[in-house]
Amino acid sequence: MEGLEALTFDVFGTLVDWRHSIAAEALRFLGEEKGYDRDWNAFALVWRGYYQPAMERVRAGSRDFVKLDVLHRENLLKVLDDFSIDTLTESEVDHLNHAWHRLDPWPDVVAGMTRLRARYPLAALSNGNVALIMNMARRAGLSWEAILGGDVARAYKPMPAAYVSAADMMGLEPSSLALVAAHNDDLKAAASVGFKTIFVVRRTEYADVGQITDQEAWDGADLAAENLEDLADQLNCPQAATLRPDTGRDNTEA
Amino acid sequence: MEGLEALTFDVFGTLVDWRHSIAAEALRFLGEEKGYDRDWNAFALVWRGYYQPAMERVRAGSRDFVKLDVLHRENLLKVLDDFSIDTLTESEVDHLNHAWHRLDPWPDVVAGMTRLRARYPLAALSNGNVALIMNMARRAGLSWEAILGGDVARAYKPMPAAYVSAADMMGLEPSSLALVAAHNDDLKAAASVGFKTIFVVRRTEYADVGQITDQEAWDGADLAAENLEDLADQLNCPQAATLRPDTGRDNTEA
Numbered sequence: 001m002e003g004l005e006a007l008t009f010d011v012f013g014t015l016v017d018w019r020h021s022i023a024a025e026a027l028r029f030l031g032e033e034k035g036y037d038r039d040w041n042a043f044a045l046v047w048r049g050y051y052q053p054a055m056e057r058v059r060a061g062s063r064d065f066v067k068l069d070v071l072h073r074e075n076l077l078k079v080l081d082d083f084s085i086d087t088l089t090e091s092e093v094d095h096l097n098h099a100w101h102r103l104d105p106w107p108d109v110v111a112g113m114t115r116l117r118a119r120y121p122l123a124a125l126s127n128g129n130v131a132l133i134m135n136m137a138r139r140a141g142l143s144w145e146a147i148l149g150g151d152v153a154r155a156y157k158p159m160p161a162a163y164v165s166a167a168d169m170m171g172l173e174p175s176s177l178a179l180v181a182a183h184n185d186d187l188k189a190a191a192s193v194g195f196k197t198i199f200v201v202r203r204t205e206y207a208d209v210g211q212i213t214d215q216e217a218w219d220g221a222d223l224a225a226e227n228l229e230d231l232a233d234q235l236n237c238p239q240a241a242t243l244r245p246d247t248g249r250d251n252t253e254a
Numbered sequence: 255m256e257g258l259e260a261l262t263f264d265v266f267g268t269l270v271d272w273r274h275s276i277a278a279e280a281l282r283f284l285g286e287e288k289g290y291d292r293d294w295n296a297f298a299l300v301w302r303g304y305y306q307p308a309m310e311r312v313r314a315g316s317r318d319f320v321k322l323d324v325l326h327r328e329n330l331l332k333v334l335d336d337f338s339i340d341t342l343t344e345s346e347v348d349h350l351n352h353a354w355h356r357l358d359p360w361p362d363v364v365a366g367m368t369r370l371r372a373r374y375p376l377a378a379l380s381n382g383n384v385a386l387i388m389n390m391a392r393r394a395g396l397s398w399e400a401i402l403g404g405d406v407a408r409a410y411k412p413m414p415a416a417y418v419s420a421a422d423m424m425g426l427e428p429s430s431l432a433l434v435a436a437h438n439d440d441l442k443a444a445a446s447v448g449f450k451t452i453f454v455v456r457r458t459e460y461a462d463v464g465q466i467t468d469q470e471a472w473d474g475a476d477l478a479a480e481n482l483e484d485l486a487d488q489l490n491c492p493q494a495a496t497l498r499p500d501t502g503r504d505n506t507e508a
Contacts (some may be wrong), residue, residue: 069425121392131425134400138375143397146388151423152406169405171323171385 001222001235003176004196007116008125008148008166010157010181011133013205015113015142016103019044025099029092030085038083045206046082050075055127055156067129067151073097100128101135106202110141112228115237121145125166125179127156146170158189167195180231184218191220198223200231255476255489257430258450261370262379262402262420264411264435265387267459269367269396269482270357273298279353283346284339292337299460300336304329309381309410321383321405327351354382355389360456364395366482369491375399379420379433381410400424412443421449434485438472445474453478454485 012018022044030036030043054071057063076097080088088096116122124133124144129151137144146169149157153165167174174194181187182205187197199217201224206213217224225231266272276298284290284297308325311317330351334342342350370376378387378398383405391398400423403411407419421428428448435441436459441451453471455478460467471478479485 121388123388129425130400130402130423134375134377134424138399145392145398146384146401148384169384170388171383 001178001196004120004178004235005172005176006121006123006145006170006178007198008123008170008177008179008190008195010179010183010186011124011126011128011136012103013202014180014182014200015109016105016136016140017205018048018100018103019205021103022047022099025096025102029096034085034087036083036085038085043079043083047072047075047079050078059156059159065151065154065156068127069097069100069129069132072100098135101132102139103136105140105142106227108227108229111240112232113142114243115232115240116228116235117143117145118243119235119237121170123148123166123170125149125157125163127162157186160189160193163190163193163195167193178222180228183214184221187218187221196222198225198231200225200227255432255450258374258432258489259426259430260375260377260399260424260432261452262377262424262431262433262449264433264437264440265378265380265382265390266357267456268434268436268454269363270359270390270394271456271459272302272354272357273459275357276301276353279350279356283350283353288339288341290337290339292339297333297337301326301329301333304332313410313413319405319408319410322381323351323354323383323386326354352389355386356393357390359394359396360481362481362483365494366486367396368497369486369494370482370489371397371399372497373489373491375424377402377420377424379403379411379417381416411440414443414447417444417447417449421447432476434482437468438475441472441475450476452476452485454482455480 009015019041023040026040026043030038031040054075058065073093076093080086113122122144123146126133126149130147133147136142148166148169149162153162155161155165163174167177170177175196178196178198179187179190180198180200182200182202184199187199191197197220199221201215203211203215205211223234225234263269273295277294280294280297284292285294308329312319327347330347334340367376376398377400380387380403384401387401390396402420402423403416407416409415409419417428421431424431429450432450432452433441433444434452434454436454436456438453441453445451451474453475455469457465457469459465477488479488
């Protein structure tokens with residue numbers, strides 16, 4: 001990866017397991033607390049299913065930019081209706097909507113990001129808004145140098161403006177940045193404006209078995225990794241054991 | 255500080271000692287390397303002197319928003335002219351301009367922020383652009399949950415939009431945020447849109463002796479502190495010794 005100076009990351013699916021996290025929150029809150037008996041995995045998938053169409057209106061220009069928290073909430077009202085759940089107060093809807101701020105990372109993510117960060121600055125390049133990514137990071141123990149995309153760019157990936165804005169704000173040429181993502185469409189859009197691309201496979205993002213999309217990297221990807229620890233190995237990042245616990249920096253540096 | 259949920263920080267002067275840092279870079283690069291014999295403390299002050307007037311054109315609407323790196327570079331060309339320094343290449347000007355990305359923190363800052371961060375999310379609310387604040391943080395060992403203000407808000411403090419944008423992006427009411435700053439004007443502007451305000455005194459920001467501005471907190475400040483360690487004490491943040499070295503979280507938590 002010659003000339004690579006910083007890493008940017010897709011978040012939903014790439015770093016966090018939104019499906020199991022949302023299903024677990026729905027089970028706890030709507031199932032155990034409110035007494036509804038529903039398929040909570042389906043609930044998570046249907047909620048996520050409204051995600052792209054909602055952003056598409058913004059991308060197409062038929063709606064002004066609104067942050068993802070707003071789209072998630074509008075979509076949540078539809079899902080609650082789809083699943084005949086009609087007893088929530090406004091503040092309960094708000095609480096459930098913020099389940100997207102409380103997603104759990106895949107098991108390799110915290111350790112992998114710690115190693116990657118010892119060598120590269122890391123920025124979130126997500127469609128999630130700052131509050132969402134910030135709250136998620138603090139809860140999950142992720143650590144960002146900068147949160148870009150979303151309401152910072154006021155553009156939704158794969159709009160070129162989302163990637164271009166991130167490079168501009170980091171003060172770097174797109175060619176010195178890589179996007180790390182589990183979705184080839186995201187990588188292709190980043191590549192089209194000059195980013196390097198790194199595919200990380202997440203075989204169970206949409207289903208525990210039988211997921212057919214994004215099982216391998218598109219031909220044009222610069223690198224493909226099994227997970228972030230594998231990526232840290234491939235990018236010759238220090239092992240966790242050599243990182244100084246106080247600063248997270250490489251202990252083997254001068 | 256009832257209802258306080260997160261801290262935002264002014265950066266130049268409050269967290270980093272721009273005057274000594276810029277003077278030291280100018281001495282090294284223009285003095286020792288290029289052979290110019292000038293008053294480098296004056297050089298730093300004059301460069302900084304062009305800062306407010308340059309932003310004022312943006313605030314007044316007579317110029318579209320441009321990021322601080324751009325204003326700093328335009329101002330640098332003026333200072334170089336003022337000091338009759340005329341032998342730099344374009345890339346040398348760029349290098350010197352990025353001295354603002356390499357400012358050193360005041361001695362209490364890294365330890366103080368580490369303690370504050372164990373209890374509160376921390377966001378930069380600076381006129382500096384993302385790349386500047388991000389590069390400074392990585393070099394100096396600061397750690398931000400989010401970088402706001404500057405080119406994220408596309409507004410320069412003390413424009414109300416800069417503070418309002420930060421609160422909106424953090425998903426918090428202004429009243430649950432405090433601005434920490436060494437400048438009472440900044441605090442007053444933040445208070446005018448509902449922020450809590452915390453004054454931290456920096457008696458030598460502009461001069462080693464005899465500085466008369468901002469030697470004490472304005473009457474309306476919610477809190478005043480001698481430095482960030484003192485602030486961490488006043489906000490009952492954990493002592494550094496109780497913080498877990500791996501996560502920076504409070505070891506005394508469950």
